[in-house]
Amino acid sequence: MGAARCIKKDALLTWLEEVGKSRLVLAPRAQGKSTAFLPFDPAKGISLSGLATSSPKQALIPRHEALLEFRYTKTDQVPAQTGLAVRELIPNQPTLVFGARPCDARGFTVLDRVYDAGAKRDVYYCARRDKTIVATVACTEPADTCFCNRVGGGPGDSAGSDILVTELDQLYVLEAVTQRGEAFLLEQKLPDATELADKAQAARAAVRAAMPEGDSLLGAPDKVGALFDEMPFWDGVAAKCLSCGACSYLCPTCYCFNITDESKGGQGVRVRTWDNCMSFQFTLEGSGHNPRATKSQRMRNRVGHKFCYYPTLHDGALSCVGCGRCIAHCPVSMDIRRIVSKALTYEKAAKEHSNV
Amino acid sequence: MGSQLEDLKTAIRQALPDLDVVIAWAAGPDGLAHTPLFITSESDVDLVQWDPRCSQNLAGYLPGLRGKKVGIVAKGCDARSITELLQEKLIDREQLTVFGLHCQGALDPEKIAAMADCGRYVRSAEINGGELKIVSSKGACAISLENGLLAKCFRCTGADAQPCDQFIGEHGAPPVLKDAPATTLDRLEAMSMEERFQFWEEQMGQCIRCYACRSACPLCVCQDHCAAQSREPHWVDQTDHPREKLMFQAMHALHTAGRCTECGECERACPVGLPIMTMKQALNRQIKALFDYEAGLDSEKTPPLFQFRENEEHIKERKW
Numbered sequence: 001m002g003a004a005r006c007i008k009k010d011a012l013l014t015w016l017e018e019v020g021k022s023r024l025v026l027a028p029r030a031q032g033k034s035t036a037f038l039p040f041d042p043a044k045g046i047s048l049s050g051l052a053t054s055s056p057k058q059a060l061i062p063r064h065e066a067l068l069e070f071r072y073t074k075t076d077q078v079p080a081q082t083g084l085a086v087r088e089l090i091p092n093q094p095t096l097v098f099g100a101r102p103c104d105a106r107g108f109t110v111l112d113r114v115y116d117a118g119a120k121r122d123v124y125y126c127a128r129r130d131k132t133i134v135a136t137v138a139c140t141e142p143a144d145t146c147f148c149n150r151v152g153g154g155p156g157d158s159a160g161s162d163i164l165v166t167e168l169d170q171l172y173v174l175e176a177v178t179q180r181g182e183a184f185l186l187e188q189k190l191p192d193a194t195e196l197a198d199k200a201q202a203a204r205a206a207v208r209a210a211m212p213e214g215d216s217l218l219g220a221p222d223k224v225g226a227l228f229d230e231m232p233f234w235d236g237v238a239a240k241c242l243s244c245g246a247c248s249y250l251c252p253t254c255y256c257f258n259i260t261d262e263s264k265g266g267q268g269v270r271v272r273t274w275d276n277c278m279s280f281q282f283t284l285e286g287s288g289h290n291p292r293a294t295k296s297q298r299m300r301n302r303v304g305h306k307f308c309y310y311p312t313l314h315d316g317a318l319s320c321v322g323c324g325r326c327i328a329h330c331p332v333s334m335d336i337r338r339i340v341s342k343a344l345t346y347e348k349a350a351k352e353h354s355n356v
Numbered sequence: 357m358g359s360q361l362e363d364l365k366t367a368i369r370q371a372l373p374d375l376d377v378v379i380a381w382a383a384g385p386d387g388l389a390h391t392p393l394f395i396t397s398e399s400d401v402d403l404v405q406w407d408p409r410c411s412q413n414l415a416g417y418l419p420g421l422r423g424k425k426v427g428i429v430a431k432g433c434d435a436r437s438i439t440e441l442l443q444e445k446l447i448d449r450e451q452l453t454v455f456g457l458h459c460q461g462a463l464d465p466e467k468i469a470a471m472a473d474c475g476r477y478v479r480s481a482e483i484n485g486g487e488l489k490i491v492s493s494k495g496a497c498a499i500s501l502e503n504g505l506l507a508k509c510f511r512c513t514g515a516d517a518q519p520c521d522q523f524i525g526e527h528g529a530p531p532v533l534k535d536a537p538a539t540t541l542d543r544l545e546a547m548s549m550e551e552r553f554q555f556w557e558e559q560m561g562q563c564i565r566c567y568a569c570r571s572a573c574p575l576c577v578c579q580d581h582c583a584a585q586s587r588e589p590h591w592v593d594q595t596d597h598p599r600e601k602l603m604f605q606a607m608h609a610l611h612t613a614g615r616c617t618e619c620g621e622c623e624r625a626c627p628v629g630l631p632i633m634t635m636k637q638a639l640n641r642q643i644k645a646l647f648d649y650e651a652g653l654d655s656e657k658t659p660p661l662f663q664f665r666e667n668e669e670h671i672k673e674r675k676w
Contacts, residue, residue: 031562033466033629050476053628054564063564064596141493143476144386212477240392242416243579244571246627249564262593273594276566280580331572331625332412333384333391 002176003185004200006193009170015190016098017042023094023133026059028052037097048099048137051146051323055252056100060111060128063249064273067124067259071267091124095132096184098165103148103323105136105160107252110310110319112160114255124272133184135174136161138204142211145324147337150214153321156204166200173200217340218318220307224343228304231296233346237339238299240332245276247326247334253306253319256282277301299339307340360525361406364429364455367522369401371427371453378427378455379417381410387481387490389465392417395427404429407483408501411462413437413619416574418447425451431459432530433508435517436617436652437574442519443655444615444662446577449519456520458528461501461509463488466629468504472497502533508620510536519655540631541638560598560605562628569632570608572625575615583607609635614643614661617652646670 007015016025017040025040034053040046066089073083108129115125139146139155148154158164162181166173173196176182227233248254258275262268275282278299283292292298310319320336327335368378372395382393382403390409395401406429414428415437430438438454441447468488472478475494482489487498512530516523544552567584570576584592584604591607592600608622616636623633643649647660647670 032559034562034627036562036628062596064594141476144478236394239394240417242568242571242625244568244625245566246564246568246625249566250627258594260587260594262595269595271594273596274565279567279585281585327385329627331568331621331627333389335385335391338385 002179002182004173004175004193004197005185005188005190006168006171006173006196007190009167009172012172013042013045015188016040016046016096019096019188023096023131025096025098026056027098028056037099040098046099050141050143051101051103051325052099053325053329054250055107055323055325056097056104056134057107057111057252057255059095059097059132060108060125061115061255061257061274064271065124067270067272069267069269070261070263073266091127091131093128093131095128096135097132098135098137100134100136100161101139101323102136102155102157102159102161103146103153103321104252105134106148106153106157106321107323108134108160110253110317110321111255113314113317133162133181134160135163135165135181137165137172138167138207140167140203140207142207143324143328145327146211146322147214147217147324148322149208149211150217150337151318151320151322152218155207155211166203168196168199168203171196173197175200214337215341215344217307217320217337217344218316220318220340220344221311221316222308223346224304224308224340225312227343227346228300230346233343234296234300237303237342238294238296241278241295241299241334242331243278243280243295243298244331245274245278246329246331247302247336248276248278249274250325250329252321252323252325277305303336303339303343306336307343360457361404364406364457364524365401365404367455367524368395368404368427368429369398371455371522372398372401374425375427375453376424377421378429378453379414380404380429380455381406381412381414384409386465386478388463388468388478406457408459408461408463408488408505409465409483411464411506411624413574413621415441415619416572416621418452418574419577420579422447423451425453427453427455429455429457430517430520431457431462432512432515432517433459433617433619435519436514437619438652439519439655440575440615440617440652440659443652443657443659444575449655453522454517454520456517456523458523458525459512459515459517461505461512461531461533463501463504464506464624467506468499471499471504502531505533506620506624507537507539508618509533511618513650513653539637540634541641544634544638556602557598559630559632560601563598563601563630564628565596565601565604566627567604568625568627569605569622569630572621573608573612574619574621575612575617576608578611605632605635608632609639612636613639614647614649614659615651616640 026037027040027046029038030047036054037056069087071085115122158177162178164175176185256275257272284290306320378395380393381390384391413434474497475492477493480491489498515530649660
C-alpha cells in the first residue's frame with residue numbers, strides 16, 4: 001500500500017467536518033431504528049458499530065436519480081407545433097464515502113464491471129465514481145450473518161476502496177489503496193503513520209483468522225446453472241419468500257433500475273430508480289405476458305444472477321459480497337447461504353423438496 | 357415447552373398424508389428468529405420449532421395457496437388473520453387445518469439484538485424458562501423474554517388460536533405484561549397537525565420502497581397488481597419524495613380499514629423499522645367508535661365496510 005496517515009478516534013468528527021468543506025461526506029448514521037449512509041452532520045455524529053442497515057451503493061447509484069428535465073413549449077408561429085427543451089443533469093459532486101465496510105467496497109467493484117465496462121460507460125455512474133473517494137473501515141467483529149470469506153472477500157480486504165482504515169486502540173490508521181486515495185490522503189493535514197502499517201495489517205489478519213470458516217461458495221456457477229430447469233428445487237427454496245424488495249434494496253451489488261418519465265403539465269423529469277427482480281412487475285411485458293410470473297422463477301433469477309450469470313460474464317467474480325444484509329433483514333429470515341449450499345449438494349435424481 | 361412441541365409434531369405427522377402442505381416454523385439463520393417452514397414430507401416434520409421466536413404470522417401464505425389442502429400452525433393473533441380471511445372468503449375453511457397454540461408472546465429479534473450486549477456473532481441461543489440465553493462472540497448474556505417481546509404482545513387480545521381444528525397444549529390467558537411501551541399513535545395524537553405531518557415526512561424519508569410491509573401483510577391480496585407499482589392508473593410516481601411513499605401508506609391503510617387485525621407484520625417486516633402500523637391503528641379506533649367492530653374475532657360477522665346499512669347506530673347522517 002501507499003501513504004499511511006493516522007487520526008485519533010476523538011478527532012475523527014472534526015476531520016470529517018474539515019473534509020466536508022470541500023466535498024460531500026457520506027457516512028453511516030443512525031436514524032430511527034436503522035443506519036444509513038447520509039450526508040455527514042457533525043452535530044449528529046456517525047455510527048461505526050457493525051454494518052449499516054443500507055449499503056453505501058446509494059453514493060454511486062442513488063435510489064432515485066433525475067437523469068434529465070424536460071419541458072414542452074408552444075411556439076406562436078404554428079399552433080400545432082410543440083417544442084421540447086431538455087436539460088441533462090450530470091452529477092458533479094466531489095464525495096467522500098467514509099465508513100463503508102470491505103464487503104460494501106467490494107460491491108463497488110461489482111457495479112464497476114457493469115456501469116464502467118469499456119465502451120459501455122454509464123455517464124451518470126462514471127461521473128460519480130470519478131469524483132468519489134471510498135474510505136473503508138476494516139471490520140473488527142464480523143456478525144453471524146457475515147460470509148465475505150466464503151465469496152472471495154474478507155473482513156480486512158481493500159478491493160474497491162481508495163483508502164483502507166484500520167482501528168488500532170485509540171487510533172484510525174488510513175492507508176492509501178489507489179492513486180486517487182493517495183492523492184486525497186496527501187492533501188490531508190494528518191500525521192504520518194507509515195510505521196503503523198505493519199501493526200494495522202496484523203490487526204486485520206487477526207480478525208480474518210478469528211472469523212469462522214465456511215465452505216467456499218466460489219464454485220457455485222456450474223452447480224447453480226445446472227439447476228436452471230429444476231423447478232422443484234426453486235419451488236422449495238422460494239416457498240416462504242414474500243416477493244418483497246428488502247433483500248435487493250439493501251444489497252450492495254443489486255444494480256437493476258427502472259426509468260420513468262414523471263411529468264406534471266407540460267414539464268417533467270426522467271428518473272432512474274432502483275428496481276428489484278423479486279417484483280412481479282420487473283419482467284412484466286407490455287403485452288401482459290410475464291416470463292417470470294412465479295416467485296420461484298424470480299428467486300431462481302436472483303440467486304442465478306449472483307452466483308451464475310454474473311460470474312460467467314465476469315471471470316468468475318460472484319455478485320454477492322457476503323454482507324448478509326439480505327439474511328439479517330429478510331422478513332421471513334431467508335438465508336441465501338443455505339440456498340447456494342443446497343444447490344451445491346443437490347442431487348437432481350432425488351427430486352427432493354428443498355426446505356432451507 | 358418440549359412436550360408441546362412433540363405433540364405438535366405428532367399432530368402434523370398424523371395429518372400430513374391428507375394435506376398438500378403444512379406451514380410451520382423451523383430454526384432460522386441465527387438463534388434469535390425462526391423462519392417459516394413448508395412441510396411436504398415426513399422428514400420435514402423433524403425441523404419444526406415452537407417457542408417465542410416463532411414471530412412471523414403464517415396466515416399471509418394462505419390466499420396464495422388457495423385450492424390446496426393446507427395445514428397451518430397458528431398463534432392467537434395469527435388466527436385472527438385466518439378468521440378475517442375466512443370472513444372475506446379469501447380462503448376456504450374446508451381446505452384448511454389449523455393447529456392452534458397458546459402463545460406466551462413472540463420475540464422481536466431487532467429489540468433483542470439491541471439489548472444483547474454480548475457481541476454480534478451469535479453462536480447459540482436457547483430459551484430457558486422466562487429467559488433467552490445468548491452465547492455470542494464476546495461472551496454470554498441473558499435477556500428476560502418479557503423485555504424482548506414484540507409491541508403487539510402488550511396489546512394481546514387472545515393468546516389461544518381460534519378457529520382451530522387441533523389445539524396443542526393447554527389453553528390459557530394472554531401473558532400478563534407490565535410496562536407496555538407507549539404507542540406511536542398515542543404520541544401522535546398529542547401532536548398538532550403540523551407536527552404530525554413533519555413526523556411522517558421524516559419517517560417516509562427513510563422508506564426504501566421495498567414494499568415488504570405490503571408483501572408481509574396477510575390481508576394485502578392485490579400483491580402483484582398493487583396500485584403503488586402501476587403506471588396506469590398512475591397514483592404514485594417513482595420519485596423519492598416522502599409524499600409518494602406516504603401516499604402508498606395511506607392507500608395500504610385505507611385498503612385494510614376495518615380488516616386489519618393489528619398483527620404487526622407490516623412493522624415487523626420493515627427493514628428500516630418504520631412505525632407504519634400506526635395508520636392502521638388510527639383507522640381501527642375509528643372503526644371501533646363508528647361500528648363497535650374489531651376485525652378477525654368472529655368468522656360469521658361481515659366486516660362493516662363490506663356492507664351497507666341504511667341506518668348506522670353511530671353515524672347520525674340526518675343530524676349533520
